[in-house]
Amino acid sequence: MRGRHLYLLLVFNVFWAATMPANKALGAYLSAGGIVTLRFALAAGILAALWPWLPGPSPRGWDLARSAVIGVLVFVVGQRLQVLGNALGSAGNSVVLMALEPLLCSVLAAVFLREHIPARRWLGFVLGMAGVGLLNGVWRADFQWVSLAASLIFVSSFFCESSYSILSKPMLARAGPARILAVALFAAVLANLAVDGRQTLGAVARLPATGWLLLAFMAVVCTVLGYTVWLLAIREMDVNLAALTIFVQPIAGVPMAMIWVGETPHWGQLWGCLAIMGGMLLGLVRWPEKPAAKADHEPAG
Numbered sequence: 001m002r003g004r005h006l007y008l009l010l011v012f013n014v015f016w017a018a019t020m021p022a023n024k025a026l027g028a029y030l031s032a033g034g035i036v037t038l039r040f041a042l043a044a045g046i047l048a049a050l051w052p053w054l055p056g057p058s059p060r061g062w063d064l065a066r067s068a069v070i071g072v073l074v075f076v077v078g079q080r081l082q083v084l085g086n087a088l089g090s091a092g093n094s095v096v097l098m099a100l101e102p103l104l105c106s107v108l109a110a111v112f113l114r115e116h117i118p119a120r121r122w123l124g125f126v127l128g129m130a131g132v133g134l135l136n137g138v139w140r141a142d143f144q145w146v147s148l149a150a151s152l153i154f155v156s157s158f159f160c161e162s163s164y165s166i167l168s169k170p171m172l173a174r175a176g177p178a179r180i181l182a183v184a185l186f187a188a189v190l191a192n193l194a195v196d197g198r199q200t201l202g203a204v205a206r207l208p209a210t211g212w213l214l215l216a217f218m219a220v221v222c223t224v225l226g227y228t229v230w231l232l233a234i235r236e237m238d239v240n241l242a243a244l245t246i247f248v249q250p251i252a253g254v255p256m257a258m259i260w261v262g263e264t265p266h267w268g269q270l271w272g273c274l275a276i277m278g279g280m281l282l283g284l285v286r287w288p289e290k291p292a293a294k295a296d297h298e299p300a301g
Contacts, residue, residue: 005233006245006284012226013248019222021256022214029207034085034200035215037192040075042219044185047178056176059183070200071184072166076191080161085154087180099132100155102247105162106240109147115238124283128247131275165239168231180223244283257277 024037047054059067103125109115168180193200207215233242251273 005229005236006241008229009233009242009245010248012222012229013245015217015221015226017249017252018256019059019218020253025151026211026214029211030203031196031199033192033196035082036075036079036083036201037189037196037200038204038215039218039223040185041189042215043223044182044189046220046224047182047185051182054176054178054182056179057174059171063175063180064169064183066167067175067180067183070164070180070189071187072191073160073163075185075188076195078157078163080195081153081157081160085157092206098250099129099247101158101161102243103129103241104158104266105165105246108159108162108166109169109239109243113169113239115240117238118132119236119238121244121283124244124279124281125281127282128244128251128276131247131248131272131277131279134272134275164227165234165242169234169239172231172235173274177226177235180231185223198244241284244280247280250298252274 023035030038058064106115106117106121106125110117146224164184168177171180230242
């Protein structure tokens with residue numbers, strides 16, 4: 001079961017990587033906040049319609065309140081901090097900073113969930129982060145390192161994103177993953193509409209069919225299915241293991257940048273992808289342990 005969830009996470013990280021060009025395309029019709037509001041409103045509507053058939057018990061008591069807090073942190077505050085940090089900085093800088101998210105999520109899981117992170121997985125994180133740096137050519141003179149403020153804003157969003165795993169994992173023994181996600185999205189919709197609901201509703205009429213298709217992709221595949229699979233995965237495995245799969249996103253982003261943005265490939269992308277894949281192989285694959293050495297003599301007595 002754990003292996004199946006790992007494969008699914010690898011696939012969904014490719015889908016999550018596609019949200020960056022999708023957001024760029026939607027930016028011609030909607031504000032950044034409008035994209036966030038509509039995406040998660042559609043996802044919440046889908047789960048509301050499916051609520052009677054969602055498996056598992058519903059969050060109750062403190063779990064209900066915790067699910068609502070998750071929704072506000074992840075789908076309101078975290079998303080908007082990323083948008084603000086990306087707007088103040090550059091796309092390349094944001095991608096490099098994204099490499100910190102798996103490491104930060106794993107450290108928080110070790111602190112709050114008491115997870116043990118094996119040494120080879122630490123090395124996998126280091127290789128993955130180095131690979132992201134190579135992939136984006138941080139050594140080149142034209143790479144734009146933005147201000148500390150923009151970087152701190154962007155990195156602070158990772159604390160919000162990590163709360164999805166850290167706060168949800170203890171609840172998974174008591175509530176269904178899809179129901180936790182649904183409650184989180186319901187709370188997020190109320191908060192997002194309070195922030196920019198009027199402006200977003202006014203822009204909906206100008207959204208073409210292609211825009212609705214992109215929003216549907218992000219709502220159904222990337223949010224409803226993707227975030228549910230993530231909870232199913234961390235119910236069966238440590239958060240730090242699931243977090244390592246996030247490094248698939250920069251690899252998937254290379255061909256997407258070539259197709260949609262027309263980016264010219266360079267050798268750093270090859271070596272960066274190889275380093276990331278090496279780090280993931282080191283951290284994700286179960287390596288056979290050496291058998292314990294047998295004693296030469298039986299103990300006396």
